[in-house]
Amino acid sequence: MGNLRRSFFFLVIGIPIAALVFSLGCAGVSSQPSPPQTPVAITEVKTVAGKWEGLLKRVPPARQDDWVEVTIQETGSDTGIGEFASYRTAGVFGGKRPLKLTDGKLTSEGERGTATFTLYESSSGLELRLHADMKDGLKYNASLSRSTK
Numbered sequence: 044m045g046n047l048r049r050s051f052f053f054l055v056i057g058i059p060i061a062a063l064v065f066s067l068g069c070a071g072v073s074s075q076p077s078p079p080q081t082p083v084a085i086t087e088v089k090t091v092a093g094k095w096e097g098l099l100k101r102v103p104p105a106r107q108d109d110w111v112e113v114t115i116q117e118t119g120s121d122t123g124i125g126e127f128a129s130y131r132t133a134g135v136f137g138g139k140r141p142l143k144l145t146d147g148k149l150t151s152e153g154e155r156g157t158a159t160f161t162l163y164e165s166s167s168g169l170e171l172r173l174h175a176d177m178k179d180g181l182k183y184n185a186s187l188s189r190s191t192k
Contacts, residue, residue: 080163080170084147088123091115091149091162094190095171099129102182107131111185113173115142115149115160125151125158155179 085091092115099111109129116124121144128137140151140158149160156177163170168188175183 080165082147083162083164083169085144085149085160085162086147087120088115088117088142088144088149089120091160091171092117092123094192095187096190096192097185097187099173099183099185102184109136111173111187112190113171113187120144123149125149125160 094112094114096110096112099109101108109131111127111129114126116126118124118141123142123144124139125142126137126139128135138153140153142149142151142160144150148162151158156175156179158173158175161172161174163172171187173183173185173187177183
């Protein structure tokens with residue numbers, strides 16, 4: 044009966060304590076925090092013209108995130124064209140939409156939803172964040188870096 048009590052004690056008390064100690068130990072090994080980021084107003088489309096790329100995440104999450112490439116072309120100081128390609132396991136999904144500069148951000152509105160691009164700056168460089176609200180209730184977010192391609 045003593046061995047049974049020791050086994051029960053280990054299961055009820057020992058495993059949760061071991062799990063807590065392990066999780067605290069792993070928390071101390073975390074990566075460096077990302078550098079602080081400051082929002083930067085986009086004053087002209089040419090500021091963000093060019094190719095950007097990053098991981099596109101769906102909210103609620105999908106089984107797998109998509110890689111997205113966005114090309115921004117200036118058509119005027121406060122207008123542009125945004126072309127995107129999202130690479131999925133089922134193939135490439137893409138499109139082209141007009142962009143408009145509004146309140147220091149680039150915005151686009153289409154039949155499926157709206158997208159907003161916000162520029163951020165940190166010690167590691169510029170980041171263009173995309174947030175899209177779709178009419179079907181899904182949301183998409185991406186942190187984009189300038190493409191090196």
